[in-house]
Amino acid sequence: MTVEEDLVPQVHVEDVPNDAFxxxxxxxxxxxDEEAVAHLRRAARQVRARDIxxxxxxxxxxxxxxxxxxxxxxxxxxxxxxxxxxxxxxxxRDRFILSKGHAAAALYTTLAAAGFINPDDLGxxxxxxxxxxxxxxxxxxxxxxxxxxPLGHGLPIAVGTALAGKLDDSSRRTFVVTGDGELQEGSxxxxxxxxxxxxxxxxxxxxxxxxxxxxxxxEDTNDLEPLADKLRAFGMEVVEVDGHDHGALRKVFxxxxxxxxxxxxxxxxxxxxxxxxxMSDNVAWHHKVPSxxxxxxxLNELENS
Amino acid sequence: xxxxxxxALSDCRDAWVDALIELGREDERIVAVVNDSVGSSKxxxxxxxxxxxxxxxxxxxxxxxxxxxxLANGGKVPFVSAAACFLTAxxxxxxxVDAAYSQHHMVLVGQSPGxxxxxxxxxxxxxxxxxxxxxxxxxxxxxxxxxxxxxxxxRWAAQHDGPVFIRVSRMGVPDVSPDGYEFQPGKAVTLRxxxxxxLIATGTVVSRALDAADALAEIGIDARVLNMxxxxxxxxxxxxxxxxxxGGIVTVEEALTAGLGGAVSEVVVQRHxxxxxxxxxxxxxxxxxxxxxxxxxxxxxxxxxxxAREIVASRxxxxxx
Numbered sequence: 001m002t003v004e005e006d007l008v009p010q011v012h013v014e015d016v017p018n019d020a021f022x023x024x025x026x027x028x029x030x031x032x033d034e035e036a037v038a039h040l041r042r043a044a045r046q047v048r049a050r051d052i053x054x055x056x057x058x059x060x061x062x063x064x065x066x067x068x069x070x071x072x073x074x075x076x077x078x079x080x081x082x083x084x085x086x087x088x089x090x091x092x093r094d095r096f097i098l099s100k101g102h103a104a105a106a107l108y109t110t111l112a113a114a115g116f117i118n119p120d121d122l123g124x125x126x127x128x129x130x131x132x133x134x135x136x137x138x139x140x141x142x143x144x145x146x147x148x149x150p151l152g153h154g155l156p157i158a159v160g161t162a163l164a165g166k167l168d169d170s171s172r173r174t175f176v177v178t179g180d181g182e183l184q185e186g187s188x189x190x191x192x193x194x195x196x197x198x199x200x201x202x203x204x205x206x207x208x209x210x211x212x213x214x215x216x217x218x219e220d221t222n223d224l225e226p227l228a229d230k231l232r233a234f235g236m237e238v239v240e241v242d243g244h245d246h247g248a249l250r251k252v253f254x255x256x257x258x259x260x261x262x263x264x265x266x267x268x269x270x271x272x273x274x275x276x277x278x279m280s281d282n283v284a285w286h287h288k289v290p291s292x293x294x295x296x297x298x299l300n301e302l303e304n305s
Numbered sequence: 306x307x308x309x310x311x312x313a314l315s316d317c318r319d320a321w322v323d324a325l326i327e328l329g330r331e332d333e334r335i336v337a338v339v340n341d342s343v344g345s346s347k348x349x350x351x352x353x354x355x356x357x358x359x360x361x362x363x364x365x366x367x368x369x370x371x372x373x374x375x376l377a378n379g380g381k382v383p384f385v386s387a388a389a390c391f392l393t394a395x396x397x398x399x400x401x402v403d404a405a406y407s408q409h410h411m412v413l414v415g416q417s418p419g420x421x422x423x424x425x426x427x428x429x430x431x432x433x434x435x436x437x438x439x440x441x442x443x444x445x446x447x448x449x450x451x452x453x454x455x456x457x458x459x460r461w462a463a464q465h466d467g468p469v470f471i472r473v474s475r476m477g478v479p480d481v482s483p484d485g486y487e488f489q490p491g492k493a494v495t496l497r498x499x500x501x502x503x504l505i506a507t508g509t510v511v512s513r514a515l516d517a518a519d520a521l522a523e524i525g526i527d528a529r530v531l532n533m534x535x536x537x538x539x540x541x542x543x544x545x546x547x548x549x550x551x552g553g554i555v556t557v558e559e560a561l562t563a564g565l566g567g568a569v570s571e572v573v574v575q576r577h578x579x580x581x582x583x584x585x586x587x588x589x590x591x592x593x594x595x596x597x598x599x600x601x602x603x604x605x606x607x608x609x610x611x612x613a614r615e616i617v618a619s620r621x622x623x624x625x626x
Binding site (some may be wrong): 078146158159 | 358371
């Protein structure tokens with residue numbers, strides 16, 4: 001799936017532990033709700049384990065915001081999106097844009113779990129010339145729809161993609177995940193206005209509402225509340241959900257659009273660093289790199305989660 | 306002073322919209338994205354022809370460029386059109402990331418650039434755009450000189466699989482393109498050959514460079530005139546040849562001299578250093594019409610000719626030594 005093969009670097013993959021991780025694939029057709037949730041839980045556990053190893057090996061990353069968004073990513077890619085490696089050439093495939101591009105390692109690991117990226121390539125994360133840049137780049141990975149990283153870019157792009165789908169009467173849905181602190185960027189509200197005015201029912205904005213931004217709590221920085229009311233005022237149909245509950249997320253995403261003729265906004269209540277005891281809801285873990293002991297402790301907790 | 310024009314002057318926006326309508330008929334992927342700028346982009350005729358293919362996001366430039374990138378992702382060929390001052394300054398990060406870094410097939414159309422808004426003042430002038438945009442990797446920056454070149458650049462950009470910025474002038478300009486002209490990206494056009502000095506001009510002021518060459522001919526200076534429609538990537542070969550063959554270069558633009566002037570200088574100092582003068586805008590403008598302002602900054606027949614004479618004189622003085 002690599003667009004630029006020469007970008008796959010000469011790195012020592014063996015330096016990075018990556019056994020026990022392979023393509024997991026989608027929830028099987030005809031799975032019961034229970035089976036589906038079990039599949040997603042197992043996948044999320046593996047994605048988290050691989051993610052923290054990647055961040056540790058790279059010595060860089062945003063593990064807190066990655067752990068808050070992984071359950072959303074895994075549910076979308078392994079269950080809800082009409083998007084798979086075989087559909088990349090299909091113009092009517094669903095689109096997914098990770099606007100909070102700093103959670104790149106979570107996206108890459110999920111893309112590997114879904115079969116878009118060779119799991120062995122995950123060991124190259126942030127290595128020289130790797131396609132796995134610290135923020136996702138559209139020109140380096142064919143499954144990445146938009147290059148993101150600076151905040152406030154993904155939502156306007158998603159609005160454009162959804163508009164194109166509406167113009168073409170395409171069955172495509174566009175999902176975009178933003179951080180909550182990210183909503184302080186004004187470009188998001190320009191885009192929400194456009195989405196509401198164009199009644200983009202094929203658009204679903206998922207807000208990873210972990211209530212922490214880089215330096216402090218969102219409410220202590222530039223408070224977003226009343227967020228649901230604001231989104232409703234901009235023409236969204238607002239749904240609130242536990243962002244770590246795979247069963248609930250499945251139902252919410254299956255039900256998009258949540259109201260006819262309106263874009264859907266999903267406020268996903270999450271915790272930064274979830275579910276690791278020493279990282280959860282702790283602002284220090286925005287971009288802290290775990291020590292070897294902390295990686296072991298986290299893997300141990302994941303094993304038993 | 307600038308002599309009164311005797312030839313017909315055109316608003317390049319007419320050529321832009323006519324070209325876009327033709328393209329729209331040929332290719333249903335073509336859409337226009339605007340920031341309440343249908344009228345100022347002269348897109349009314351396009352909107353009449355294709356009412357569903359104008360996306361007006363309102364006064365929201367960051368959203369406008371992001372939406373353009375998303376439309377490209379969704380299979381459209383968006384022409385994102387707004388006053389150049391707002392398009393570039395307001396949405397610079399979207400131009401950098403969503404268009405250039407992402408290499409989306411989208412066209413950014415900077416309307417009424419330079420000092421076209423004249424007396425409205427520096428808030429509405431777009432003199433920084435060429436310097437800013439040429440600094441962004443992967444973005445083709447085109448400054449057409451007349452309606453012919455405008456139409457051809459628009460047509461080229463529609464089929465170029467990558468991001469392009471085109472500056473579309475509203476200030477009246479005469480035709481300067483030779484008969485049978487075909488725009489080639491990244492290529493200079495020799496409008497007049499000469500051996501004593503080269504005038505390299507872009508956009509609205511190419512005609513002023515041609516006038517200056519006439520003035521120089523009257524005093525025995527044989528000036529080459531190049532039209533440089535593509536600022537990035539710049540035609541390094543034509544610049545190097547001009548430096549080697551004529552020994553001096555004057556750049557001429559309706560922009561800060563960090564635009565074309567900077568781009569040409571970078572080639573000259575690295576490949577074949579020769580004396581240069583950079584004629585263009587050097588400060589926020591005082592109040593005045595665009596024609597008056599161009600004269601004020603020396604972007605005039607006389608000002609350009611004087612810059613060329615300085616180069617020739619310095620060379621002759623050096624030779625006497």
